[in-house]
Amino acid sequence: MRIISALLVLLCLQAQAQISLPKLVSNGAVLQRDEPINLWGYASPKEKITIQINKEKYKTQANEKGHWEVKIPAHPAGGPHTIILKGKNEIKVEDVLFGDVWLGSGQSNMVVNMERVKEKYPDDIASANYPQIRNFFIKTMTDLTGPQKDFPDGQWVVVSPQNVQTMGAVTYFFAREIHTRYNVPVGIINSSVGGTPIEAWISEKGFKDFDKILKTIETNKDTAAISQRLAAFRNRPGGGEQPKQPQDLGTSESPNGTKPVTNPKRGQTSTFQAFGKIRV
Numbered sequence: 620m621r622i623i624s625a626l627l628v629l630l631c632l633q634a635q636a637q638i639s640l641p642k643l644v645s646n647g648a649v650l651q652r653d654e655p656i657n658l659w660g661y662a663s664p665k666e667k668i669t670i671q672i673n674k675e676k677y678k679t680q681a682n683e684k685g686h687w688e689v690k691i692p693a694h695p696a697g698g699p700h701t702i703i704l705k706g707k708n709e710i711k712v713e714d715v716l717f718g719d720v721w722l723g724s725g726q727s728n729m730v731v732n733m734e735r736v737k738e739k740y741p742d743d744i745a746s747a748n749y750p751q752i753r754n755f756f757i758k759t760m761t762d763l764t765g766p767q768k769d770f771p772d773g774q775w776v777v778v779s780p781q782n783v784q785t786m787g788a789v790t791y792f793f794a795r796e797i798h799t800r801y802n803v804p805v806g807i808i809n810s811s812v813g814g815t816p817i818e819a820w821i822s823e824k825g826f827k828d829f830d831k832i833l834k835t836i837e838t839n840k841d842t843a844a845i846s847q848r849l850a851a852f853r854n855r856p857g858g859g860e861q862p863k864q865p866q867d868l869g870t871s872e873s874p875n876g877t878k879p880v881t882n883p884k885r886g887q888t889s890t891f892q893a894f895g896k897i898r899v
Contacts, residue, residue, distance in 0.1 A: 666706050672701075698717055700717070730787060757810040758773065
């Protein structure tokens, strides 16, 4: 038993020593062109790391908490490239492009995917063969304790007729327009949730002048209290019923019968839908 325990401890120590990267820096990623960028990740405290892109090498060292980052000089649009990271282990990130990276955020009009509008845009779906357009969709999740250092899952998906229906309709037409107009790779990071209030997207620091909201945030950090409230909610009469959620009209057809996603060439968007360039 002592031998088994020692082996388990050794394996845990080895796992902690491994270089790792956030999900956004993974196979098929699009990195911003023509500007210096920050690559970051995790390793053992004080671990020395070498990053290689093509023939260029950059060196850095993890801090006391095991976090590291390195500034990469500007690269022109193009690829694919392979990024090799070496420390106590080695990681290869393949099929990386440099292009324009955009964040799409908002409510349902940004979430609604091409599958929802396939009857209206069948030809666009059939011709969606764009290997230099990549989509990273961030799944809906919450954490009342604060921002997390990474997503539990997620990947870059190359746009093709077979998978474009999972991509947001607005983001697809936007990315296609940028790609065909400027002939550069385009990466879309879609972080949007239907029916969410604007407060859900603001950091705790952003509420420094709103005492009532800050008090609610602080209360919600008490996971034991939250568990008790949820238990009380489930045990109340009719507790099996879900609380009524705010209606998000973008998740259904509007009263006049039009689809929630309009022709992107007309520049029509709903309230609280936005695109922004990524700066790292």
